[in-house]
Amino acid sequence: MGSALLETAEGQTRGIDLIGGMEPIIATDNLTKTYRVGKVDVPALRGVDLVVQEGEFLAVVGPSGCGKSTLLHVLGGLARPTGGRVLVDGNNFTLMNDGERTKFRRHKIGFVFQRYNLLPTLTARHNIAIAQHIQGDGFNPHRFESVAEMLGIKDKLDRKPYALSGGEQQRVAIARAVICEPKLLLADEPTGNLDTENSQVVLNMLRILNRDFRQTILMITHNPEAASVADRIVRMRDGRVVSD
Amino acid sequence: MVNRMIFENILHRPIRTLVSMLAVAIEVGMVMLVVGMTQGMLHETAKRVQGVGADIMVQPPGASMFFGLTQAPMPVQIGDHLAQVPHVLAVTPVLFLFNAHGGINLIYGVDMPTFKQVSGGFIFLKGGPFQHPYDILVDDWYARANNVKVGSTLNFLNNNFRVAGIVEHGMGARLFIPLSTAQDLTGARDKASIFFVKCTEPGYTHAVMNSMKGMLPKYQLRSIKEYMSLMTSNDLPALNAFITAMITVAVGIGFLVIFLSMYTTITERTREIGILKSLGAGKRYIISVILREAGLLSIIGIITGYVGTWLARKVIVAAFPTLTVELTVHWAIWAGLLAIGGSLLGAFYPAIRAARLDPVDSLAYE
Numbered sequence: 010m011g012s013a014l015l016e017t018a019e020g021q022t023r024g025i026d027l028i029g030g031m032e033p034i035i036a037t038d039n040l041t042k043t044y045r046v047g048k049v050d051v052p053a054l055r056g057v058d059l060v061v062q063e064g065e066f067l068a069v070v071g072p073s074g075c076g077k078s079t080l081l082h083v084l085g086g087l088a089r090p091t092g093g094r095v096l097v098d099g100n101n102f103t104l105m106n107d108g109e110r111t112k113f114r115r116h117k118i119g120f121v122f123q124r125y126n127l128l129p130t131l132t133a134r135h136n137i138a139i140a141q142h143i144q145g146d147g148f149n150p151h152r153f154e155s156v157a158e159m160l161g162i163k164d165k166l167d168r169k170p171y172a173l174s175g176g177e178q179q180r181v182a183i184a185r186a187v188i189c190e191p192k193l194l195l196a197d198e199p200t201g202n203l204d205t206e207n208s209q210v211v212l213n214m215l216r217i218l219n220r221d222f223r224q225t226i227l228m229i230t231h232n233p234e235a236a237s238v239a240d241r242i243v244r245m246r247d248g249r250v251v252s253d
Numbered sequence: 254m255v256n257r258m259i260f261e262n263i264l265h266r267p268i269r270t271l272v273s274m275l276a277v278a279i280e281v282g283m284v285m286l287v288v289g290m291t292q293g294m295l296h297e298t299a300k301r302v303q304g305v306g307a308d309i310m311v312q313p314p315g316a317s318m319f320f321g322l323t324q325a326p327m328p329v330q331i332g333d334h335l336a337q338v339p340h341v342l343a344v345t346p347v348l349f350l351f352n353a354h355g356g357i358n359l360i361y362g363v364d365m366p367t368f369k370q371v372s373g374g375f376i377f378l379k380g381g382p383f384q385h386p387y388d389i390l391v392d393d394w395y396a397r398a399n400n401v402k403v404g405s406t407l408n409f410l411n412n413n414f415r416v417a418g419i420v421e422h423g424m425g426a427r428l429f430i431p432l433s434t435a436q437d438l439t440g441a442r443d444k445a446s447i448f449f450v451k452c453t454e455p456g457y458t459h460a461v462m463n464s465m466k467g468m469l470p471k472y473q474l475r476s477i478k479e480y481m482s483l484m485t486s487n488d489l490p491a492l493n494a495f496i497t498a499m500i501t502v503a504v505g506i507g508f509l510v511i512f513l514s515m516y517t518t519i520t521e522r523t524r525e526i527g528i529l530k531s532l533g534a535g536k537r538y539i540i541s542v543i544l545r546e547a548g549l550l551s552i553i554g555i556i557t558g559y560v561g562t563w564l565a566r567k568v569i570v571a572a573f574p575t576l577t578v579e580l581t582v583h584w585a586i587w588a589g590l591l592a593i594g595g596s597l598l599g600a601f602y603p604a605i606r607a608a609r610l611d612p613v614d615s616l617a618y619e
Contacts, residue, residue, distance in 0.1 A: 126528045127528075
């Protein structure tokens with residue numbers, strides 16, 4: 010491991026270990042996130058230090074309530090960190106406001122959720138296309154065709170989510186997540202609602218995306234089999250990374 | 254893409270769409286019909302007065318331009334003096350009677366010979382002139398609305414009148430009785446409520462009015478042209494207030510229904526809003542989606558409102574032939590703009606609320 014000085018948006022510098030001299034796509038330093046529930050502060054992340062290189066396929070595992078999903082939300086810019094430092098593709102989320110994080114997410118992050126989260130009124134085709142529309146670069150038919158082909162959903166594109174199986178819905182969700190070529194794909198229990206066969210299909214898709222397209226993936230999972238497809242497994246407990 | 258999403262959302266909840274659309278349609282219909290009926294009534298009344306054929310109206314001091322409200326009759330002898338003014342062709346006295354029994358009617362008590370000189374005479378569609386003191390003439394609209402025929406008996410002012418003739422509409426009132434009978438019924442012998450004056454040429458109107466002002470300094474003299482211009486809701490504060498109140502109620506209905514509809518939509522679609530946010534949709538995007546959906550709902554409602562208003566007008570005119578509903582493009586545009594404005598205003602708070610939803614909470618929403 011090499012060491013380099015990384016300049017933060019605050020103008021401060023600190024040492025972060027880099028693999029092979031490359032700038033990491035994710036770098037967190039003593040990251041904390043505390044939720045306020047009523048009048049009680051509930052710490053979800055208690056100082057997470059994590060570095061992920063571009064092109065890595067990382068699985069985050071740990072028991073329920075250990076802070077995996079919160080970590081994913083913070084890394085995706087959906088939640089604001091309470092303390093510490095989060096650099097994603099060189100952008101310091103700690104210093105960015107909600108609008109800036111939204112803009113960043115639009116261009117750099119793709120999400121895959123356990124419950125697919127497709128828009129129920131739109132067809133698969135439009136569920137995918139809406140991501141391109143929100144990104145603002147317009148509809149790219151070539152990219153669209155190749156993604157649909159790769160994920161094996163070309164003949165399902167005109168169906169609405171209720172007419173698709175769980176595995177098909179998740180493949181549409183993956184297509185939507187990668188259609189805009191994000192720097193980082195965040196997957197929250199992507200096989201949690203699927204049977205073994207469909208889980209394997211989805212994991213294969215993620216594996217192909219990582220291997221063939223160097224798509225950086227951070228996947229949260231309970232399932233050790235799912236985690237085993239990743240290059241690297243990080244274990245969390247009580248809001249901290251306990252093994253890497 | 255957003256248009257498709259909005260369109261699909263609207264189709265996804267047909268009852269919500271129908272209710273919102275109907276509320277906007279009712280809003281548009283209320284505005285157009287209330288304005289159309291009041292303006293129609295005013296303009297039709299004014300046109301009927303114009304149809305008498307006079308150039309000048311002379312009323313006693315303190316009289317209202319609303320004939321039904323006019324008291325204070327004048328001696329009919331004034332008419333003889335007015336007829337002596339240079340360039341006056343004819344003068345006819347009319348006594349107004351306001352009947353509120355079995356409907357609201359303004360009855361003209363007319364002196365047939367001089368009324369004919371001013372107006373050119375009634376065009377009889379059926380029957381003929383008065384034969385007896387308690388004969389009455391009705392216009393064709395009144396006859397049609399009330400299924401009246403020549404020889405029918407009508408009760409006005411606690412007296413039975415025989416229908417002597419049905420005349421073409423547009424001669425001041427819808428009902429006419431002899432002047433002397435009107436004077437007897439009101440105890441105003443040799444009195445008149447108004448004089449209609451016809452000049453030898455319309456160009457003499459101002460000159461004649463100036464001469465008459467010298468003779469009757471405190472009396473109200475108006476040219477028919479001026480009267481026509483005054484018969485608008487703008488010159489009638491109470492009517493204007495009524496129209497404003499009705500429009501406010503209509504816009505309020507549209508606003509509240511769209512507000513409730515969009516507020517419910519936001520709650521129902523919390524998770525979808527979270528999904529859009531996870532895809533990078535910003536506050537402006539979310540607000541735009543909600544407002545555009547409300548806009549589309551109100552456009553459909555406005556079109557339905559236009560069609561509904563047109564149909565309602567047909568029904569109203571068929572059921573009440575004496576009513577005039579004046580639908581204008583001007584007020585159609587205003588009704589549309591008010592509906593769009595009310596809808597967007599109603600959708601604004603739900604849109605802001607949606608934009609402010611926390612994406613993590615939204616995605617976890619069941």
